Amino acid sequence: MYSNECYKIFTRKSIYIVLFFVILTMYYGDLIYPGDMPMNEGVYEELHEAWGGPVTDEKIALAREEMGLSDSGEKASASFEDMAAAEVHFMVAIAGMNRDRLNERIENLSGELAHLSSGSYEYRVASKEWSMLQELNEPHGFFLIRAWRGMFDFIEPVSGVIFLSTLILLGLTPVFADEYTKRTADLILATKHGKRRIVSVKIMAAITYIFVLFILLHFVNLVFQWGKFGGFQGWNAPIQSLPGGLSIDLLYEQSPYGWEVWQFFILSFTIQFFACVAFGILVLFLSVVWKNSMIAFFISGALLGIPFMIQQIGLNRGAFQYVSSFNYSELMKAATLFEQFKVYNVLGYPILYPPLILGIFLVLTSVLTYLIYYRFRYQQVVN
Amino acid sequence: MTLLERFIQIVKRSTEEVSVVSKSYWITSMVLFLVGYFLTNYGAYNPLFTLVLLAPIPFIFGLLEVFKGREQGLLEMEMACKFSAHEIILARLFLVGMYNITLNSLLAVSFVPLVDSTTIWEMFLIWFTPFTIFAALALALSMRFRGTVFVTTFFSLWLIFIGLLLNHHAWTAHFFNANTVMYFLLMGVGMLLLAIQVRMLIRKYSTYEEGRTLEANY
Amino acid sequence: MRLTIENLSKEYKEKKAVCGFSGELTDGVYALLGPNGAGKTTLMRMLADILKPSSGRILYNGRDISLMGDDYRDILGYLPQEFGLYKNFTTERFLMYFASLKGLDKNQAKSRVNEVLALVNLTEERKRKTGTFSGGMKRRLGIAQALLNDPKILIVDEPTAGLDPKERIRFRNLLSEISGERIVLLSTHIVSDIEYIAKEILLLKEGELIQRNDVEGLLELMGGKVWKVTVTQEELGSLQKTFKVGNIHRKASGIELRIVSGDRPLPNATEVQPSLEDVYLYYFDEEAVGVV
Numbered sequence: 001m002y003s004n005e006c007y008k009i010f011t012r013k014s015i016y017i018v019l020f021f022v023i024l025t026m027y028y029g030d031l032i033y034p035g036d037m038p039m040n041e042g043v044y045e046e047l048h049e050a051w052g053g054p055v056t057d058e059k060i061a062l063a064r065e066e067m068g069l070s071d072s073g074e075k076a077s078a079s080f081e082d083m084a085a086a087e088v089h090f091m092v093a094i095a096g097m098n099r100d101r102l103n104e105r106i107e108n109l110s111g112e113l114a115h116l117s118s119g120s121y122e123y124r125v126a127s128k129e130w131s132m133l134q135e136l137n138e139p140h141g142f143f144l145i146r147a148w149r150g151m152f153d154f155i156e157p158v159s160g161v162i163f164l165s166t167l168i169l170l171g172l173t174p175v176f177a178d179e180y181t182k183r184t185a186d187l188i189l190a191t192k193h194g195k196r197r198i199v200s201v202k203i204m205a206a207i208t209y210i211f212v213l214f215i216l217l218h219f220v221n222l223v224f225q226w227g228k229f230g231g232f233q234g235w236n237a238p239i240q241s242l243p244g245g246l247s248i249d250l251l252y253e254q255s256p257y258g259w260e261v262w263q264f265f266i267l268s269f270t271i272q273f274f275a276c277v278a279f280g281i282l283v284l285f286l287s288v289v290w291k292n293s294m295i296a297f298f299i300s301g302a303l304l305g306i307p308f309m310i311q312q313i314g315l316n317r318g319a320f321q322y323v324s325s326f327n328y329s330e331l332m333k334a335a336t337l338f339e340q341f342k343v344y345n346v347l348g349y350p351i352l353y354p355p356l357i358l359g360i361f362l363v364l365t366s367v368l369t370y371l372i373y374y375r376f377r378y379q380q381v382v383n
Numbered sequence: 384m385t386l387l388e389r390f391i392q393i394v395k396r397s398t399e400e401v402s403v404v405s406k407s408y409w410i411t412s413m414v415l416f417l418v419g420y421f422l423t424n425y426g427a428y429n430p431l432f433t434l435v436l437l438a439p440i441p442f443i444f445g446l447l448e449v450f451k452g453r454e455q456g457l458l459e460m461e462m463a464c465k466f467s468a469h470e471i472i473l474a475r476l477f478l479v480g481m482y483n484i485t486l487n488s489l490l491a492v493s494f495v496p497l498v499d500s501t502t503i504w505e506m507f508l509i510w511f512t513p514f515t516i517f518a519a520l521a522l523a524l525s526m527r528f529r530g531t532v533f534v535t536t537f538f539s540l541w542l543i544f545i546g547l548l549l550n551h552h553a554w555t556a557h558f559f560n561a562n563t564v565m566y567f568l569l570m571g572v573g574m575l576l577l578a579i580q581v582r583m584l585i586r587k588y589s590t591y592e593e594g595r596t597l598e599a600n601y
Numbered sequence: 602m603r604l605t606i607e608n609l610s611k612e613y614k615e616k617k618a619v620c621g622f623s624g625e626l627t628d629g630v631y632a633l634l635g636p637n638g639a640g641k642t643t644l645m646r647m648l649a650d651i652l653k654p655s656s657g658r659i660l661y662n663g664r665d666i667s668l669m670g671d672d673y674r675d676i677l678g679y680l681p682q683e684f685g686l687y688k689n690f691t692t693e694r695f696l697m698y699f700a701s702l703k704g705l706d707k708n709q710a711k712s713r714v715n716e717v718l719a720l721v722n723l724t725e726e727r728k729r730k731t732g733t734f735s736g737g738m739k740r741r742l743g744i745a746q747a748l749l750n751d752p753k754i755l756i757v758d759e760p761t762a763g764l765d766p767k768e769r770i771r772f773r774n775l776l777s778e779i780s781g782e783r784i785v786l787l788s789t790h791i792v793s794d795i796e797y798i799a800k801e802i803l804l805l806k807e808g809e810l811i812q813r814n815d816v817e818g819l820l821e822l823m824g825g826k827v828w829k830v831t832v833t834q835e836e837l838g839s840l841q842k843t844f845k846v847g848n849i850h851r852k853a854s855g856i857e858l859r860i861v862s863g864d865r866p867l868p869n870a871t872e873v874q875p876s877l878e879d880v881y882l883y884y885f886d887e888e889a890v891g892v893v
Contacts, residue, residue, distance in 0.1 A: 466703075
């Protein structure tokens, strides 16, 4: 049964057509107009020797001095080495500013904590942020981690969400709907395992499809990034030093989470996979309810896209604010959940945004899974 | 019959086909464009982007109407009529294409006050160029896949293209500011592909043997 | 009116569907009889000019139909074996649409639609949506569609499938009525459909025309080949292996068999009047004949 359901999903030609274009886009999208400098030349290695690691007052002073020199024209910056050095000096200076901002924030919070009454919600929020920031261990500095930037390029920007969700939609909308359009639903419902086990098997096949797809696309991205950067150095750098990628506004410099890049990657990767499964379950549910793959396709597509549109046209105020934070596309962008300190008031206690959204979607997905069984079992045969 | 006479006949036929195309199609397409108009007017969208985004959508849904006979199993009966299946398909294709182009042109005109750097003529090139290429792609897919599969597959490809424009600002900038010659070149390619697809379509739906073949595993 | 078929063949990748079919059809009802997969549908599609033959040609009054184009389709009425309807159309609208496809002008179309609706007894359903139709009504509407342009050549593929006995009799009579000045070709594997109306029966087996004759002629050929015999349960098994057994009728006195065989199967067998079912059994070697 399981292999038959997998066969039904994996033998659709349309999936392969779209997959082909996805991989083509992943390759050319970045190749023709690269979003960022690769920084994999030898000169950066040398610069890293001198400037790498967490910033110190000494490094900042030196960097500012160098920058001053080149600005005043005393040093001609024509060669590649000079330009690279100038870039690194700039990055060190920026890291210094971020370090100062972090320290300032910790001081401000200490000040707030002194004023607030210790039982209030505001106090809890401030103390939570304060203790998280306290635990950060000199996160700002110059690190060579551009290759990891590339690895996150498949997780955080909208394109990764679009690629994954499109393929999920295409592969999974027909899982239940096709049994109705091909008029096999009546036959299946009348068999021994046609009401319960068939549903479990279909869900398992769907998850298999998502898994294969997910691993494949991440692997393809890994290969492309390897080709571009020639390695994955910087795996143990703090996430706060991850530079902005394709969209400049995505930066972790103010993130309160004290992880190394590799830990952060594994976490984001896992969350994104969960998000894909959650979305897959939604698609299956709509496929059972609407009994038509095209309608299921557009409704799930709309559920994914509308929060994004609300954000785009600046409607994210009031109740819409929750819609634009708690939705499938935010969950799929996994890494961006950890961009900054963000809590929600749950019964008077501040709960961090990432565990909250995960919890909500875990519950939602369980309910949807139950509803799939329920709907399939108690449906009446029509036509 | 000359090509022109045939064309005139198809155009005449298309007026008869208006009644077959479902009302919901006309209305949905129009509503989609109205929504696009309002969102662009009140949101922070680039009007050119809205235009490109919406351009091929009525055509895609329209193809469902074009191939309605095939989807609902009337192909064989229609083939044996005086106006044969491929002529019916061409007539509806003409109808849907004209409707799509009209909607796009109206939207482009309504955006004139919103864009100052781009002339209406350039706006036409910007939406029409991807439209021709994607219309050709849509036709190619629709001849091979059953209706619902075709629509979902095409929309997937369309989403990827939109994702590319959304994400890679460099791509978008290049796309919206390309050389006019480049547009004409791409448009030429698009038109050529479209012509090839239409020719294949005529051949395919002239005989039952070709016409009934659709991918079994989509 | 004359339809000449010259050495018509159709090959698909895997098999020959029709091979070397020749013959001439004039006014009247012709029935194509043969088991599933005999090539009936392929032959009919070629005659309807929607399928290109691999070799051979079809002439209408001496003109090659593949060169006639519109002109041929103008005089053709065709009902495929399987077909769909525009479900959200009413009966009337559906027929008006097909009338326009067949090149009828508006006024002509209106009166013609009324006529065919009356012919197939759907006048009362004219405002009903076709999506709500039962199998029988759907097929009657299909027949109505084929008759719209008053075709000189009417090709109907298994038109009685899904009709109830009353509808079938009606339809049979309808075909007979309209067959005066046109060529009607229908296919079936139910022999009772054609027994009384067919001018000639064409027996098709594995793509080849194996016999062509009128009903009397066919029955005459079967003279002395149909037997009736009463046997016991034990004898039944061996008889079924060696002879073509038509009916098996269990009676108190034993099992009465109808056997098709060139020679007397058992000494106590008696010769009986052959029927078309026996013809079918004789040529197509099938145990079960379409039961009516």
